[in-house]
Amino acid sequence: MASNKPFPKSFGLILFPGFEVLDVAGPIEMLNRLARREGYHDMSLSVISRTTDPVNPGPIPPYTAGKAFLGNQLYLPTHTLESAPEIDVLLVPGGFGAFDLHKTNLEDYVQFIRDRYSGNNGHQPLQYIISVCNGAGFLAKSGILDDRKATTNKDFWNEVAAYGPKTHWIAKARWVNDGNIWTTSGVSAGADGVIAWMASLIPKELVDDVVNGVEWFRAKNADNDPFAEIFGRRDIAPVAE
């Protein structure tokens, strides 16, 4: 259902070593289509990483599997975590690199998300934050999923849920919306989540145009998630204090 709120303008996309390509490209493709449309030309995107050096989806050292294939996919950030402008909507992909959260090697990203979501240090608070796959782990570690419902990748369900012991993790969900936070299931689900988010703000006809133009096999309902069953996943309630 479309609202009358003005559509956000300033988008940010987080990149880190070992991000998942389709976690990024699914949502971005849908937003690219919109940005080309009359009335949405003022949308802007900042691609944000630790440095402005090229970042790739390849294995994180000491791992090497697939490096000659994935390591040559080089994405050039436009901003660092420090230089990023004010943002209305932050996209947080997942990927095998996000499991580095275990080792706190991504604490600067977690802090960025915490600060920007809440509007700490004089920043404008985010209007929306959208995570894909185990990108939800960043949100959970930042604390913003505490006392919220959320979902994440079904393959690595328990590993990611462990980052958010105060979160109610919904298993049979292509995406979950709680307040201004949208979390989606694994990889391809990111596109469906972003389509659903767009559909909450813009006319249905425009959403249909985007989806059909991309020839996307859309999950129209949040609970259209066959993968929860394929991987045998159940909801995980918050751990009692």
Add this chain to the structure above:
Amino acid sequence: MASNKPFPKSFGLILFPGFEVLDVAGPIEMLNRLARREGYHDMSLSVISRTTDPVNPGPIPPYTAGKAFLGNQLYLPTHTLESAPEIDVLLVPGGFGAFDLHKTNLEDYVQFIRDRYSGNNGHQPLQYIISVCNGAGFLAKSGILDDRKATTNKDFWNEVAAYGPKTHWIAKARWVNDGNIWTTSGVSAGADGVIAWMASLIPKELVDDVVNGVEWFRAKNADNDPFAEIFGRRDIAPVAE
């Protein structure tokens, strides 16, 4: 049905200004998953463009619509059309930039495809070529779709088919395989086409693992294409000589 042929090792991906992000990322995501698996670590990828300058999916001048969003998505090629190594499998995405084919501004790309497909100038002929969306326009202009069946984007069906007057264009097709050429329908169809191509070479269990890991809503059959009807498209037979 998996064959006993050895799986190809050397992959090439063509990038040009104004490429479509998901045309690239759908197939690449599926191949990334495979490259991470035991037995496929020797897969390599070259990202090939006119120069090694960053290339983006944004509008081609004089167009500007969406530039502040799409123009900041910067992909860094690893090779030029001239420096590209020998390739087993070439991936050719589409995108709004590919309509520059009308103006012959992409003739160097067309020549590259013609040379590499056929093994001209001492090159090893490609084992396979796979196009996504209106990337089929490059193949058609190179002549390699003459007397072949093919498909392409359903939204811009007639425009792309016009590049290949000697091609039999199949409308209700998520993908078409003819010999060692795989053409797919628009954008998202690229991933389904590459999954089908992989399934012709590797065990079913591994394909299922990739698809489920990516949580992809897969089109299992080549004729699973609701978009031909949505856009009202019909087959286009070759023009009689």
